[in-house]
Amino acid sequence: MTGTDTLTPALAEAELAGFGTVAAGLLARAGERVDDPAWVAQARRLWEDTPADLRGRLREFRRHSGPDGRLLLTGLPVGLVPPTPSVPGSVQRDPAPGAAVLLLIASGLGDPASFAAEKSGALVQDVVPVPGQEEFQGNAGSVELTFHTENAFHPHRPDYVLLLCLRADHEGIAELRTCCTRRILPELSAQSRDALGRAEFVTEAPPSFGGNGEGVVHAILSGDPADPDLCFDEAATRALTEPGRVALAELSQVIRRTYDGVRLRPGDLAIVDNRVTLHGRSEFTPRYDGQDRWLQRTFSFTDLRRSRDHRPADGNVLVK
Numbered sequence: 001m002t003g004t005d006t007l008t009p010a011l012a013e014a015e016l017a018g019f020g021t022v023a024a025g026l027l028a029r030a031g032e033r034v035d036d037p038a039w040v041a042q043a044r045r046l047w048e049d050t051p052a053d054l055r056g057r058l059r060e061f062r063r064h065s066g067p068d069g070r071l072l073l074t075g076l077p078v079g080l081v082p083p084t085p086s087v088p089g090s091v092q093r094d095p096a097p098g099a100a101v102l103l104l105i106a107s108g109l110g111d112p113a114s115f116a117a118e119k120s121g122a123l124v125q126d127v128v129p130v131p132g133q134e135e136f137q138g139n140a141g142s143v144e145l146t147f148h149t150e151n152a153f154h155p156h157r158p159d160y161v162l163l164l165c166l167r168a169d170h171e172g173i174a175e176l177r178t179c180c181t182r183r184i185l186p187e188l189s190a191q192s193r194d195a196l197g198r199a200e201f202v203t204e205a206p207p208s209f210g211g212n213g214e215g216v217v218h219a220i221l222s223g224d225p226a227d228p229d230l231c232f233d234e235a236a237t238r239a240l241t242e243p244g245r246v247a248l249a250e251l252s253q254v255i256r257r258t259y260d261g262v263r264l265r266p267g268d269l270a271i272v273d274n275r276v277t278l279h280g281r282s283e284f285t286p287r288y289d290g291q292d293r294w295l296q297r298t299f300s301f302t303d304l305r306r307s308r309d310h311r312p313a314d315g316n317v318l319v320k
Contacts, residue, residue, distance in 0.1 A: 010074050011054065013122045018051040022142045023100040025049075033216040033242035035123050040112060040316055050104065058108045061271065062302070069180035069259055069277030073269045082220045083290030088130050088140060088260060091122035092215035098164050098296045099124045103285050106270065106300040109160050113316045114303050115151070117209045121317040127163065127295035129286035130156045139297070144174070145281040146234035147255055150274050150299070151216050154204040156307040156318060161272040161279065165264035169293035173279070174284035175261035176270055181230040183220070183258040188250060194270055195247035197228070203237040220251070231276045244268045264295065 011019070022195040031038040040220050047055075061071045076096050079097035092099050102124055106112035118127040130140040147154060151157045163176060185193065194249065202215040217240070221228040234252065239245040261282065264270060272279045286292045 011076075015051045015053050016075050016077075018159045019104075020056055022050050023045050023104060025078055026100045027095050027105065029169060029175070030095065032095065034095060035121075035316075037315070039095075039103065040107075040123070041114075043100070044107045047107040047134045050108070054248075057142070058105070061236045061273075062109055063162070065180075065273035065276065067180065067182050068178060069182065069273040069275075070107040070260070071271040073105075073271070074265075074267060076164070076267045076269050078166050078267055079297065081294070084128055084292045085126055086128060086286075086288050086290075086292065088133070089119055090126035090128055090251050091119050092124040092126060092296055093122060098166055098214045101269065102162055102164055102296060102298040105271070106160070106162055106298045108239055109288075109300040110270070110302040111316065112297060112298050112301065113158070113311070113318060114306070115154075115209070116317050116319045118151075119203040121264060121319075122204050123298055123316060125297045128214055129284075129288070129292050134286075142284055142286050143187070144283045147177065147259070147278040147280040148233040148235065149231050151279060152231050152233040153203040153209070156310060157231070158274050158303070159295045159302045160300040161274050163272070164296045164298075165266055165268045165270075165294075166296060167291065168263070168265055169284040170287060170291065171284065172298075173264060173282070174293055175263045175280060177259050177261045177270060177284045178260035178270075178277050180273075181228055182276065183260075184230070184251070185221075187254040187258060188274060190248075191243070192199060192250045193221065193225070193246040195241075195243040196251065197222070197225065198244070200241045200244045201239050201248075203231070203233050203236055206236075207291050211298070219246075227276075230278065232278060234278075234280075259278040265275060267305050 030042040129140040133140040
């Protein structure tokens with residue numbers, strides 16, 4: 001682990017104020033449902049009215065996400081936060097400050113989109129602990145969430161995962177963990193790099209996506225060998241060959257040595273470059289008292305056209 005609570009430079013007060021004004025304008029002018037096309041279109045238009053410094057920062061991050069493949073923005077408006085929900089499949093469909101923040105930033109990175117099989121296809125999804133699902137390897141659990149590429153099994157994975165903190169855990173110890181291929185690659189042996197670059201691995205789809213225990217054969221590392229993309233799910237990816245199994249074991253060891261952790265606080269937005277960076281979460285103890293940790297999540301795609309055959313009527317929800 002490289003360190004905790006490492007932050008990018010904070011937004012200036014004027015920058016935050018300007019962004020807050022635009023977010024409030026989105027709340028006032030868009031429709032009654034966050035998932036309505038009018039909301040998405042208004043967010044796309046109003047993004048151009050956000051402060052130039054913020055737009056420039058996201059533009060540079062999109063061009064190259066840096067050595068950690070993660071950007072952290074702090075002090076964003078989240079408004080008065082109601083009690084943390086604790087039901088399965090919780091989402092944010094009603095207009096709220098957090099939803100405005102997420103859709104604006106997602107529009108600055110690309111286009112917001114979701115998957116019909118996950119969280120009922122909502123564009124803004126709650127990441128909250130759910131009673132009885134403590135051991136679940138997913139956003140409803142509270143045990144350690146292992147490192148993964150978001151929807152690693154899917155041909156149209158999101159390019160960015162946006163995680164906005166509305167409320168921290170009671171003890172303030174839960175941390176978002178990230179690990180970028182740019183940190184991993186120098187630590188891997190040449191043999192493992194070669195093995196991880198061959199299409200000798202399978203990542204299974206979860207049952208919600210129609211998973212049947214099978215997946216498409218793929219490489220873990222792809223693209224430019226000097227700066228490869230990374231596709232891996234520690235809980236769901238398996239190797240089909242012995243060299244692949246050895247390489248996966250080494251990869252897991254390197255991840256544990258090189259990951260970075262940050263404890264998100266209300267108003268913090270972590271943007272994870274899902275093409276090169278894995279993410280996970282440390283264990284925490286929920287109390288189910290309405291004050292548990294609450295993040296909201298949105299996905300952004302830099303080229304939505306690529307998934308056109310998965311999105312009926314050119315909408316923002318992938319149905320397969």
